[in-house]
Amino acid sequence: MDQAVYVVTDNIAAAGGASECALAGRGEAAGRQTEEWSAAKRWNPFNSYKLVAHVERWKHIRRGRPLPPPALVTVDPANVCNFNCVWCNAEYIRQHRNASLSEKTLLDLADFLPVWGRGRFSGHFGVGAICVAGGGEPLLNKATAAFVDKVVAGGIDVGMVTNGSLIYDCMDALSQCTWIGVSVDAGSAAVFNSLKGFGRDSGMFDKVINNMALLTDYARSRHARLGLPHPAYGVSYKFLLHKDNIGEIFAAARLAKEIGCKNIHFRPAGTPWDKMGTDDEIVFSRDDIALFQEQIALARELDCENFSVYGVTHKFSGQFEKSNDFCACHALFMTAVIAPPSGQDKDAFTLGLCCDRRGDAKLELLADSADVREIESAWGGPKHWRMHDSINIAAECPRCTYQPHNQIYEQVILNDSMTYKFI
Ligand code: SF4
Numbered sequence: 466m467d468q469a470v471y472v473v474t475d476n477i478a479a480a481g482g483a484s485e486c487a488l489a490g491r492g493e494a495a496g497r498q499t500e501e502w503s504a505a506k507r508w509n510p511f512n513s514y515k516l517v518a519h520v521e522r523w524k525h526i527r528r529g530r531p532l533p534p535p536a537l538v539t540v541d542p543a544n545v546c547n548f549n550c551v552w553c554n555a556e557y558i559r560q561h562r563n564a565s566l567s568e569k570t571l572l573d574l575a576d577f578l579p580v581w582g583r584g585r586f587s588g589h590f591g592v593g594a595i596c597v598a599g600g601g602e603p604l605l606n607k608a609t610a611a612f613v614d615k616v617v618a619g620g621i622d623v624g625m626v627t628n629g630s631l632i633y634d635c636m637d638a639l640s641q642c643t644w645i646g647v648s649v650d651a652g653s654a655a656v657f658n659s660l661k662g663f664g665r666d667s668g669m670f671d672k673v674i675n676n677m678a679l680l681t682d683y684a685r686s687r688h689a690r691l692g693l694p695h696p697a698y699g700v701s702y703k704f705l706l707h708k709d710n711i712g713e714i715f716a717a718a719r720l721a722k723e724i725g726c727k728n729i730h731f732r733p734a735g736t737p738w739d740k741m742g743t744d745d746e747i748v749f750s751r752d753d754i755a756l757f758q759e760q761i762a763l764a765r766e767l768d769c770e771n772f773s774v775y776g777v778t779h780k781f782s783g784q785f786e787k788s789n790d791f792c793a794c795h796a797l798f799m800t801a802v803i804a805p806p807s808g809q810d811k812d813a814f815t816l817g818l819c820c821d822r823r824g825d826a827k828l829e830l831l832a833d834s835a836d837v838r839e840i841e842s843a844w845g846g847p848k849h850w851r852m853h854d855s856i857n858i859a860a861e862c863p864r865c866t867y868q869p870h871n872q873i874y875e876q877v878i879l880n881d882s883m884t885y886k887f888i
Contacts, residue, residue: 501776503768510644510697511730511777513869519799520877520885522590526798532845533590534582539820540574541600541804542566542609548602548628549662550650552707552734552747554863555600558824562600564805567812568608570837574803574814575615577837594643597625600804600823604631610638617641626703628661629673632680639680640689646701646730647677652716660710674724677702681725696773699727706733706785708753714760718767718774728773731761733785735864738822749785780868787864794819794856795874796867797828798845808833816840818852821866828852 502509522533544555544562553559566574578592595616597603604610604627613623622643629647632639639645651657654670663669681700684692691699702721704714714731721729736746749757761776768774782788797818804823806813816831817823826832830843830852843849856862865871876882 500765501778502773503765506768506773506775509728509773509775511775513779513873516869516873517877517885520873523795523799523874524878525586525590526795526874528850530845531585532798532849533586534592534844535800536592537594537596537800538578538592539596539598539800539802540566540571540612541598541802541823542571542603542606542612543599543601544805545605546599546601546628547605547630550648550705551660551662552705552737554735554737554821555823556737557739558600558804561824562805562807564807565601565606566608566803566805566814568611569812570814570835571606571608571612572615573837575612575619577840578616579619579621581841592621594622594624597623598820599626600802602628602631604635610635613638613641629676630669632676636680636683640684640687640691642691643698644701644727645680645691645699646703647673648703648705649673649677649717649721650703650705650707651710652713652718652720656710656713660707674720677726678724685725696727700725702726702729704729704731706731706749706757707747708749711753711756711760714757715763718764722767722772726772728775729764731757731774731776733778733781735781735787735821738825738861738863741863751784754784780866781864787862789858789862789865789868789871791858791868791871791875793875794853794858794862794865794867794871796865796870797849797853797856799870799874800867801830801840801844803840806833810835816843818849819867821863822861827855827861 519536522536525531525533543565544558545565546555546559578595582591597609597613603625617623623641624644624646625639625642626646626648629649649657650660651670657663657670658665658667661669677700681692686692702717704717718729733749734747740746761774764774778785780788800820802817802820802823804815804817806815810833813833813835815829815833818828818830822828830849831839877885
């Protein structure tokens, strides 16, 4: 009888007893030793094992059967941006769409999302959270604050990823969010300016840092959700790793702590889907990885009761390359991206299925729909399943943000590798 081998590691694919397909690339991933967080902080928002909490919902992913709404929906209010980051994974959609969701559409969505699926599934399979992001800078859309107000009033938790430049005008709406992730990606003005397309004297770094400090104070002084003394709520200093900013990890962590952020979150930049196989692929050298390990060890010394350092690497190989170790894309049934239209109807929207392939028409379930109720009729229908069947992961997909979703679906639900009912 074969004996299963269990490797203690944060990589979900590393548990023995799984299918051969899902374990492709395991050796490289299992060999990585860098800790992503301190042992005391293992119950944190970046720990992908939280996905296991959704297996009862995802057990309903069956062809020809009603499909529960996603637990989390991403809404991109704008495909425009006032920054120009060197690694921008939304460059394609910014160039080809360059549009925003109208106020009418955002408010229609705010009415629809809290009731999506009601009547077909029990309430706990509804949409629980919205990530307001881009595809661009969400706060460039003047209706984003009203959208946040309305969905929060509808009982949905909201998080937002922003470049931080426009926070000041939306303090009240932002303070109602569970978290605000500000993509700073640097620890100094010089590196910030060079990576984000600004001139030396732009002053933008100081503006962003000041906005973050003001937001933390505002939320705390008003006892708003964002300012609660909760380890996982609050302002997060986001730091996308790139060969030219790795040396600033420690400086950024120190600054994040000083201005009242709850955490700093490091993650390697990845090659966008439209740049795969081109000279613009993002790669990291061995020296880059060694510097990352040195800097993250220094940064981790700042970790304390009120401030956390997260170096999230479990979705990547040891060389920060893609690690799409699963057989098929099931995540297309677990999340959705509602984004601006491609055509001229200003009240239309697009329903995409993957945040890593924004703008790829192959993964747009609805293109230029003007009725939010169409989301419910298209979701889980024949076109949705055809899209699932047609994905060629190896050839078409960049590093998959939803790698843990796919692995958990295959290992926990399809293979029952954890015998999860035996608790
Ligand atoms: S990157 Fe590919 S595998 Fe991952 S969710 Fe998107 S379409 Fe699916």
